[in-house]
Amino acid sequence: MTTLNPQDEYPQTIRALSDRIVQAQTPIRVLDAIKWDDDIGKAFLKAKGKALPKVDRAYYETRPLPFDAGQKKLEFQNIERDITRQLGQFNPVGQIMRRMCKEYRMVVRMLEARGTEDFGLISQDLYGAASDAFHAGDPTLADLGLMFSDYLNNIDNRGDLQDEVKDLTAKDAVKLLQGRLNKVFGEDETTIRVFESDGILADAAAGADYIKIRSDAMFNARDVKALEVHEGMVHVATTLNGLNQPICTFLAKGPPSSTVTQEGLAILMEVIAFASYPTRLRKLTNRTRAIHMAEEGADFIQVSDFYLEQGFSLEYSYSNASRAFRGSTPTGLPFTKDLSYLKGFIMVYNYIQLAVRQGKLEQIPLLFCGKTTLEDMRTLRQLVDEGLVVPPKYLPEQFSDLSALSAWMCFSNFLNHLSLDRIEADYANIL
Template sequence: MTDSTLSVSDLAIDHALAQTAASMQFLLDVTPVNADEIKADFVNGRVRDPAFVYRPVEVQPDVLSKALHNIDVSAIEDPTLGHLLRAKHRELALQFDMLRARDTDDFKALSIELYGGTSPELRTQAEGILERVKVTEGPGEVVPAPEFLELAQAEIDHYREIDPEIDLHAEMRDDVNGIMVTGNTLLIDNDSVVQRARVNGLLQHEVGTHLVTQVNGAAQPVQVLGTGLAGYDETQEGLAVLAEVACGELTPFRLRQLAARVLTVHRMQGGAEFVEAWRALLKDGFTERSAFTTTMRAYRSGGLSKDAIYLRGLVDLLAHLRGGGDLALLWLGKFSLADLPLISDLHERGVLVAPRLVPRYAEDPASTARLNAAADSVDDVAQLITGAAA
């Protein structure tokens, strides 16, 4: 197939793959439900080896694997789509293996296979940030979860004014840790508090990036663009952090947090114990509770290396911008920057439709100017914070 129409059989395979991907909630399934309770015990010295508890997996990995096995991606006719969906098929198989291996020694190795490791270059960036971005904002006024929910709902309503048919939601729950998006829903931990100075940046991260691209991807003929093509997480999180830069709300603490995540993942992959990684963050100037959350995220389920992708994705996108690239096609759905040429091919052939929504910051000249300036910091991300010592 070389025209704008994909075959019915190709679309059927895509839809089956998208449905299989949507039938699991991977991040929820690998994140402990008792992190807040354990945090208090750990920080107060009552626990030194946290025992995390995880929610029951709603759909058993063996069932998901069988459903995946029944999807014959080798039969896809369109070469571009075939490449994309075969890669997604392999990624889903790996994620199902990770769910089987949750909280075992095998999980860490599978996680590295899925998300990659921490390169020396990325660690150098992270170390530079912690060394030179020393002064962080004070705690200031905080926004509790109910108020943040109202602000998130207002942000969703902004997009509903543009397209009343969009299917987006926000809700508070007691079985999540922090604030996260799964599918078309923003989940907010009942106990979450957000610095008011961070609110807009977080809204642009979660709603303006993750939910907007979910809406756009779900509206595509290629449905996997809604659930996410293989490797989409890194570019999605990079885009989401870039949104914080664009709206002028990437704070010193936030940049240090992203650097700490990289170094904690590196320590986890190197075999450091939980308490060792936590103490290393204390030496880097993080509070006990903040250090616990960062360490928990890297050590959950046996070792999850996902947190290294935030800084890595940001660096890759800054390099993309510095090289003359733009972000326009990245709003079409959830996919990796590495797959941009393939997405461009589908777009040029008329296979993909225009995005239903564009992040509000993408149409703000001030945001464009901030991103153009930020692109010059790709070799030294610490410079994103004005005044970071050279």
């Protein structure tokens, strides 16, 4: 690996351009810009789920963006122009930064289009659609969701697989999670903070150096384990590793293309750390199916009823249906970010499989060097060799010692060549 002086002109140029991207994206908060007010949910519950939420284009116009959209798009266009002028058309790190500028411009366009059909169309460009195939001839995300649902239905009634009682309050979860993360990130609690919060839709959300726990949520020990590996060991760790970059500071911030990779990496961590469980998988599968329903023309009530038919409460059904329609309208195309979990899991898993098959194990830990994107991984390897990117400081043990992961992937590579239909027929008399 090349030893590069960060004070030299070339890395200083990259650092300056990178810092401009980080600064420019600061006021863009997608989830804050598209979430619905509490009054929308209260009205839906009052109508017992029989009236569409009153959300249209005019609703979003009463909630202006915290920045001038035209000026923000121009700012990113100017940065992109300066990247080409100062680094050239084919500079590897310049290509990554230009793509980021294009993505952020598209994000701004999506937020401008809140409440219109264009919102959903741009969302599909950024995060994908449920009808997307992974590879030519392969099943789509929608197919994967249905397949997982069938598997889960087969084990749903087993008493020994029922979820543990959620007997931990948010305060209990905060204390338990803080203690576990202190062992990973250091005893100094300022390294990563865990605290209660109102006003978040999910049970938990990660920031740069913190994890927020929804104050009215209840948890069990398995939930806390999942938060430890998903939010802590992936989302917070990759953010801190990005903040640790002396030159390519843009790795601390993630555009939509990195969301798919990062969420996929987080789900993979849940699986290999034995922190996932059927109910968790059902939640992710339902999100994919809800988005597909909306893409096929289902309205908000129909998606809410999809959850109700599974025995969920009206409050839970509203909360999850609103994830699919936030930023859009109750009869419009969905916001497709929640496809990132299953889509990203398959893509990251395949990437690691191929890295093991081709003997490129050194590529795998680089997934954690910041908010990375799979398509940039070969370039990141080059940037590490040049000294422009530093390897990750915080790395889960499953990725710091690749022996067990490599062995698992070797078996997996072989098993992929076996016919499951043929196995099922051969094992019919013994299972």
